[in-house]
Amino acid sequence: MQSQSYYVPAQSPWPIVGAIAMFFIAVGAGLTVMQLETADLSGVVILSLGVLILLYMLFGWFRHVIQESDKGLYSLQMDRSFKQGMSWFIFSEVMFFFAFFGALFYARVFSVPWLGGASNNQMTNEVLWPSFESAWPLLNTPAGEVTQAMPWYGLPLINTVILLTSSVTLHVAHKAIEKNNRMQLTAFLSVTVLLGFVFLGLQVEEYIHAYEALNLTLQSGIYGNTFYLLTGFHGMHVTIGALLLGIVLIRVVKGHFTEQKHFAFQAAAWYWHFVDVVWVCLFVFVYVM
Template structure:
């Protein structure tokens, strides 16, 4: 006896203008940022800053519009388990690309500490290079004095960095509790844990601003152009701060949706995606705290 196989419907949205809008926004950001940076050191006026701001505004408009369409489609019940699988694969690849992004910066830090800086001091087959060019240079890390004489101060792991580490690790726990509350359909606990996670993220960012202000003070003189140490410190921690900002915004949008009654124990991919991303930035910070601040 033959049975008819049941196929699950897969929603295919209509043609959208949002990808084109996003492409134009990214083009404006690239051109504007390039022009702005190229004229930053000169006194001549630059139109790059305005183009950059226009691109950022357009990308924000695109995100609100496109994500709004996706939310409306989801709430209308147009998505199936297959669609959820596609979303999960997309988010997984996005996080993987972010892992590779930070791996490049960690690789630059590793190369500078293990190879480049010791070579300047004559390590390996570079004894004559160090003796002739920089005879008084000593390879240390943090590199508080560059070969050209630029002096700075290393940022310690205690104080604000340690507090921020505790805050971010705690926020990862609260995000997990929020996820468990959602799966158990405990809405009050979900709101409380998710709100606390957002508050911890905001406090983390606020303390990082204070840390940067301390680094740029006359006491430390730790600037972005303070040699390879200043470069790697601000690039790694700065891009991580940008990702924490994005993660906090994602959690806040999810929080607003929770207040509106969105998500069920069976259907909550948006919450899950934001939670994945938040755990990712927490793991990256642990690596930063160990390799940038402690070791």
């Protein structure tokens, strides 16, 4: 029997555990970037510790929420709160990427032409970087290093097809759960999770190619910085989305969810479709244009 009162859980240790994890991730990521040209691995160790703590927090918190749901502690108002919370969370993620795309557009539309002498700023060009040519992507750095742009074909195009395909398979799985077709649900959700991890594997291969063959590194000026900033954060979101769908898949195998009550599946699907839309924008504005 589902409770009609608004369930208020007891004090939980998971928020502070998550805060500690994010602290280690932030410090570790910063040190890792600073130590790229050295043999010091302390940043990698701290970053890895933060990721492990974060995974521990996620699985522990998810377990508690699942147990509370299975006990019937959540009312209809609680379900609406979950939907509103997930909606606002995705909106915050939209603003997160909006800021980074804004930085990319500002650099391309304003900063690069200005540095190249546009809008009567020829003196600025002569003083700051006399040999600078206003073009995108910027393949020359002030230090004289030359890099190459990542082409849109090859691995980026393959990854685009993979993510778009994963959205289709996830949609089929969503329709299957609404019809209580457990076999089709399990099969297509499994394919979606697999495609997510294949995407991540190919992105790692793309980064290796960028560093070794194209000399495209974090030291490659504004182009390299915006490239890794956008694709890296997107890869992090794909990782989170794949983990969420993986947890949902485990619950599906255990017989959780019904045709009417499957918000955990729905929330993970919302997040995954959002990640796919971001990648399409990223593919167009970072790789193609």
